[in-house]
Amino acid sequence: MNLSGSSRWLLRVGTGVTLAFLYLPLLVIALYAFNERRIQTWPIPGLTLEWFGKAIDNPGVRAAIGTSLKAAVGATLFALILGTLAALAVARYRFFGRDAVSFLVILPIALPGIVTGMALNATFREVLSPLGIELGLFTVIVGHATFCVVVIYNNAVARLRRLGGSLEEAASDLGARPLRAFRDITLPQMRSALLAGALLAFALSFDEVIVTTFTAGEDQTLPIWILTNLSRPNQLPIVNVVAVFIIVLSAVPVYVAHRLTREEGAASGAAPAAAGEAVAAH
Amino acid sequence: MGSAAGAIETTLWRRPRLRLSLLLAGPLGWLVVAYLGSLAVLFVAAFWQLDPFTAEVVREPGLGNFRTLAEGEVYRTIALRTIGIAAAVTVTDAILAFPIALYMAKIATPRVRGLLVVAVLMPLWSSYLVKVYAWRTILQEEGILNWALDPLGLSGPGFGNVATWLVFSYLWLPYMIIPIYAGLERIPQSLLDASDDLGGRPGTTLRRVILPLVLPAVVAGSIFTFSLTLGDYIAPQLVSNTQFIGNVVYQNVGVANNLPLAAAFATVPVVVMIVYLLLARRLGAFDSL
Numbered sequence: 001m002n003l004s005g006s007s008r009w010l011l012r013v014g015t016g017v018t019l020a021f022l023y024l025p026l027l028v029i030a031l032y033a034f035n036e037r038r039i040q041t042w043p044i045p046g047l048t049l050e051w052f053g054k055a056i057d058n059p060g061v062r063a064a065i066g067t068s069l070k071a072a073v074g075a076t077l078f079a080l081i082l083g084t085l086a087a088l089a090v091a092r093y094r095f096f097g098r099d100a101v102s103f104l105v106i107l108p109i110a111l112p113g114i115v116t117g118m119a120l121n122a123t124f125r126e127v128l129s130p131l132g133i134e135l136g137l138f139t140v141i142v143g144h145a146t147f148c149v150v151v152i153y154n155n156a157v158a159r160l161r162r163l164g165g166s167l168e169e170a171a172s173d174l175g176a177r178p179l180r181a182f183r184d185i186t187l188p189q190m191r192s193a194l195l196a197g198a199l200l201a202f203a204l205s206f207d208e209v210i211v212t213t214f215t216a217g218e219d220q221t222l223p224i225w226i227l228t229n230l231s232r233p234n235q236l237p238i239v240n241v242v243a244v245f246i247i248v249l250s251a252v253p254v255y256v257a258h259r260l261t262r263e264e265g266a267a268s269g270a271a272p273a274a275a276g277e278a279v280a281a282h
Numbered sequence: 283m284g285s286a287a288g289a290i291e292t293t294l295w296r297r298p299r300l301r302l303s304l305l306l307a308g309p310l311g312w313l314v315v316a317y318l319g320s321l322a323v324l325f326v327a328a329f330w331q332l333d334p335f336t337a338e339v340v341r342e343p344g345l346g347n348f349r350t351l352a353e354g355e356v357y358r359t360i361a362l363r364t365i366g367i368a369a370a371v372t373v374t375d376a377i378l379a380f381p382i383a384l385y386m387a388k389i390a391t392p393r394v395r396g397l398l399v400v401a402v403l404m405p406l407w408s409s410y411l412v413k414v415y416a417w418r419t420i421l422q423e424e425g426i427l428n429w430a431l432d433p434l435g436l437s438g439p440g441f442g443n444v445a446t447w448l449v450f451s452y453l454w455l456p457y458m459i460i461p462i463y464a465g466l467e468r469i470p471q472s473l474l475d476a477s478d479d480l481g482g483r484p485g486t487t488l489r490r491v492i493l494p495l496v497l498p499a500v501v502a503g504s505i506f507t508f509s510l511t512l513g514d515y516i517a518p519q520l521v522s523n524t525q526f527i528g529n530v531v532y533q534n535v536g537v538a539n540n541l542p543l544a545a546a547f548a549t550v551p552v553v554v555m556i557v558y559l560l561l562a563r564r565l566g567a568f569d570s571l
């Protein structure tokens with residue numbers, strides 16, 4: 001488009017305004033983490049590293065980080081298995097209802113979180129409680145895995161479609177049985193896509209609040225710890241530090257995942273990959 | 283042992299349908315039986331009642347909950363407030379997203395474009411709760427917004443509906459930028475050049491070429507901004523004292539233990555979203571997803 005100088009500048013200003021809107025709030029929280037005073041007022045009188053030490057020593061924070069890490073690792077592994085299986089079926093076979101699989105996988109994340117949370121909560125209480133499994137880490141893992149499947153699935157399907165099936169067919173012609181062909185040919189080629197999906201699933205699970213409130217029972221994940229402590233003014237300096245920790249911890253996997261799957265974005269048009277990421281982020 | 287495994291593998295190799303069933307058993311078993319099953323139970327539960335004396339759930343179908351919701355002034359106000367703010371958030375995000383998306387798609391160099399895509403995606407992934415909390419500190423009485431506005435003789439909106447609108451617009455903005463950017467990138471340069479050659483000024487090209495072509499992408503983005511606002515209950519709780527559909531649902535599940543009423547009210551956002559998705563499909567938004 002042949003834009004005049006002034007309209008180019010207008011667009012640059014608009015871009016700047018939107019970027020500032022996106023980043024200033026995060027910056028404000030990062031500054032508050034170094035706040036010398038316990039009370040969260042602006043301007044900040046002076047800077048200190050005191051709260052970082054206190055946050056590291058806080059038993060509640062440590063326990064919550066432990067629970068969150070276990071939940072995220074568990075949900076990621078669970079989702080990795082289910083998502084890869086579904087992706088292999090959809091990308092390599094034709095069957096009745098194939099299109100429905102993609103829809104079904106997206107559903108847990110497309111429906112409002114509160115609906116997914118309520119539905120899982122009701123099922124867990126009806127089905128698992130009689131079996132002696134109460135709400136806790138296990139139900140959090142199962143709940144998170146339900147909406148994490150979509151990120152693994154999307155990444156794996158995109159990679160399998162891009163690769164095509166000819167190498168697997170060649171392996172099969174040379175006498176490799178299905179499991180061997182999968183282990184020696186398919187899996188190595190899918191590795192970076194699966195890793196990217198796993199990183200996104202991890203970030204997704206680590207941040208989730210709504211489904212967690214319905215499935216956690218007595219166990220506290222880190223976001224639930226924050227939610228509980230927001231109403232305790234004394235704890236806010238530690239909440240600030242935890243907030244910075246979470247911002248950094250979720251930025252790293254997302255950045256790495258983005259770099260790992262750049263080719264898919266270029267090959268299939270940025271739109272599906274980006275929208276997939278967008279859907280998944282909720 | 284080895285020969286047994288070999289025999290299984292040979293069977294797998296001979297029978298692709300069996301392989302397919304084994305692949306699908308896990309994921310579909312979980313998603314169809316457990317997840318769709320739970321949703322179905324929830325939907326049925328919307329027609330159950332809570333016995334007013336024993337507070338036990340009576341599993342007899344009836345329209346009592348829907349009658350309560352339709353006749354209750356409070357519920358109507360809450361539903362309208364939720365849908366109204368969801369609409370306002372959608373419009374705000376579309377306005378904020380368009381300039382940056384256009385800049386990314388048509389003006390920025392490939393390197394800057396890549397950086398901007400990452401810059402837009404990053405806040406999308408940083409914790410939801412941290413972002414709401416950040417706004418809570420910004421909007422509070424002694425917060426940075428009032429401090430910045432004070433020399434101008436103004437003050438911020440405080441906690442309330444305006445705060446909810448701001449926070450939701452902030453939270454969901456990247457969901458709008460990405461589809462609009464992708465939609466703009468798909469518009470061939472030749473169309474814009476043609477409009478230029480035929481004497482169209484940038485404003486005319488924008489209005490008569492770009493906007494009609496990018497509309498499906500805007501609708502695609504609005505699916506996210508609209509749906510995410512409808513289902514939320516934590517942000518209103520933290521930056522406002524007014525209730526949203528999600529708050530009522532959450533209280534009825536947790537505090538009041540009235541699952542049937544909660545399930546009935548939860549059908550409102552689901553029905554609104556289904557209607558919205560059907561309209562969006564007619565506008566071609568699904569091709570932009």
